[in-house]
Amino acid sequence: MEDDDCKNPNKTLGIDEACISIINDYNTSVSLYSFFNECNACSDQLWTNVSAKSNTTLSISTKWPLHMYYVENNLQWCHTTYRFVEHGHYGWNLSRESICSSIYTIQEAINPYLPILAAFMVLTIGALINITTKFLVNIVRGFLSRSTEIDHDDTGPLDNSRQLDNEPPVIRVTRASTRIRTIDAFRGIAVLLMIFVNNGGGEYVFFKHAPWFGLTVADLVLPWFAWIMGLTIVLSLKSEMRLSISRPRIILKFLRRGLILVLLGLIINGQRGTRLSDLRFTGVLQLLGITYFICASIETIGMKSQRNYQYGRFAFLQDILDAWVQWLIVFVLAAIHLLIIFLLPVPGCPRGYLGPGGNEYRQQYANCTGGAASYIDRMVFGRHMYMKIHNPVYGTVAPHDPEGILNTLSAVLIVQFGVQAGRILFCYYLHNASKIVRWICWAIFIGIVAGLLCNWSKEGIIPVSKNLMSLSFVLTTCCFAFLLFAILYYIIDHRRMWDGGPFIYAGANALFLYVGHYFTMKNFPWAWELNDPTHAATLAMNIWTTTLWGLIAYLLYRKDIIITV
Numbered sequence: 001m002e003d004d005d006c007k008n009p010n011k012t013l014g015i016d017e018a019c020i021s022i023i024n025d026y027n028t029s030v031s032l033y034s035f036f037n038e039c040n041a042c043s044d045q046l047w048t049n050v051s052a053k054s055n056t057t058l059s060i061s062t063k064w065p066l067h068m069y070y071v072e073n074n075l076q077w078c079h080t081t082y083r084f085v086e087h088g089h090y091g092w093n094l095s096r097e098s099i100c101s102s103i104y105t106i107q108e109a110i111n112p113y114l115p116i117l118a119a120f121m122v123l124t125i126g127a128l129i130n131i132t133t134k135f136l137v138n139i140v141r142g143f144l145s146r147s148t149e150i151d152h153d154d155t156g157p158l159d160n161s162r163q164l165d166n167e168p169p170v171i172r173v174t175r176a177s178t179r180i181r182t183i184d185a186f187r188g189i190a191v192l193l194m195i196f197v198n199n200g201g202g203e204y205v206f207f208k209h210a211p212w213f214g215l216t217v218a219d220l221v222l223p224w225f226a227w228i229m230g231l232t233i234v235l236s237l238k239s240e241m242r243l244s245i246s247r248p249r250i251i252l253k254f255l256r257r258g259l260i261l262v263l264l265g266l267i268i269n270g271q272r273g274t275r276l277s278d279l280r281f282t283g284v285l286q287l288l289g290i291t292y293f294i295c296a297s298i299e300t301i302g303m304k305s306q307r308n309y310q311y312g313r314f315a316f317l318q319d320i321l322d323a324w325v326q327w328l329i330v331f332v333l334a335a336i337h338l339l340i341i342f343l344l345p346v347p348g349c350p351r352g353y354l355g356p357g358g359n360e361y362r363q364q365y366a367n368c369t370g371g372a373a374s375y376i377d378r379m380v381f382g383r384h385m386y387m388k389i390h391n392p393v394y395g396t397v398a399p400h401d402p403e404g405i406l407n408t409l410s411a412v413l414i415v416q417f418g419v420q421a422g423r424i425l426f427c428y429y430l431h432n433a434s435k436i437v438r439w440i441c442w443a444i445f446i447g448i449v450a451g452l453l454c455n456w457s458k459e460g461i462i463p464v465s466k467n468l469m470s471l472s473f474v475l476t477t478c479c480f481a482f483l484l485f486a487i488l489y490y491i492i493d494h495r496r497m498w499d500g501g502p503f504i505y506a507g508a509n510a511l512f513l514y515v516g517h518y519f520t521m522k523n524f525p526w527a528w529e530l531n532d533p534t535h536a537a538t539l540a541m542n543i544w545t546t547t548l549w550g551l552i553a554y555l556l557y558r559k560d561i562i563i564t565v
Helices: 114-155 161-165 181-198 217-242 247-272 284-302 312-321 324-343 371-381 405-427 432-453 471-494 503-508 510-520 535-558
Strands: 017-024 030-036 045-050 054-061 066-072 075-082 089-094 104-107
Touching (some): 017 045, 045 054, 066 089, 114 535, 181 217, 181 471, 181 503, 181 510, 181 535, 217 284, 217 405, 217 471, 247 510, 284 324, 312 405, 324 371, 324 405, 324 471, 371 405, 405 432, 405 471, 432 471, 503 510, 503 535, 510 535
Parallel strands (some): 017 089
Antiparallel strands (some): 017 054, 030 066, 066 075
């Protein structure tokens, strides 16, 4: 089908679009077929028909490599895969004399990733200016304080103020000053990244969720949020038990927090429609609230009031052995999840199917999207679930919910890994090096297990899929969480090379920022409509949106306003 955007010089191509001119030298018409190489054994999609001895110009998507071929006299010719670049112009000659000629470039494309490089340089320069300014301010303050001391020594005491100089300085204790900076920095990175990708991420593919299999930057934010939430369970529980609050009362507090998260999630979902029949029951905050309550309850029941020193030669595994009951319960839940996924019969679908359906496997399992997980969600929620049925790679798929019932059950393991990181933080509180080594060991261990499950690719026995919250996805994202937290802890709290700013400001009010950005999304001054959207313009707007929320977080932090549930 011809596209005016490629033929009309007064029109510009959109984001992730390019042009290709097809020249047909055959005496018969040919049919062009194409599909994204990202699609696994996809059914052939008719692209366009080109009549004999003619040419046409088409617009094509550059998001993923495109697999193409043409059919002439019922024969397939020239299967080829090509990665097109945004706003480039390409050509392809189809003829008997030069069968399967290569795709050639008519007009070179501008590198679409230059805006990212420019943004990175601007942010880096800004950070360096900030660091340099702080350094100079500290030098000036130190010089002025020494000058004041010298003046006092020269002039002698005029009153009792000299005696006061020898007294210890008054330290102002605020809510923010009592928080662990690494936790807030980690959580701040997660929530600011979530705001950035939810607002578009500059419309880059790697800042969007993977079509079905694989892992992108956007796929990391929810697991990281759940992981650090698990770590704070230990912090909260330790505080409650130091006050001698009974365990049933602690569980009720965790239940209240979980219900508030679920309610906030439902309120966010309510923005998208006014009818109850359109309300989506599931969501990110609902998943976080339920998994929070489950893991917090398990930890409350199983946590020992005092540390156990009776493990002898296995004392280095104390943080694990003290929590063997909690791990056993979570492993049982993970086993139930796997058994349902692989053994539950789904009408018209093979057992254990984990694919996206739609065009995959030449539409053989078109209505099997998500297998058992999505089937259960459709049976339980009906229309009260994520109803998006268009996939950019696999075409029309059956409704599925990334935060459905089985996905929530699988996410319990993510929170539990965060709980384990919290145990390490408080169990070895006098040994920073031991904590860092243990976090890295956990990252290596679960990373290896994840690699074995997915065959060190995005597919395998259990493929990496955020849409299904698959076990390999859970382990991979938690591996990165352990690594990131270990690095942040080393830099911020162990070596004190960085104070965690500006991420600690966002991390202190992460829930407020998350809920607030949904209510202000696409509204001025956080965002505005672009007449001619490009990667550069969209990226600049999305960075501004994230920065604005960062500034709001900073003001709240300076005012010592910390909003929690």
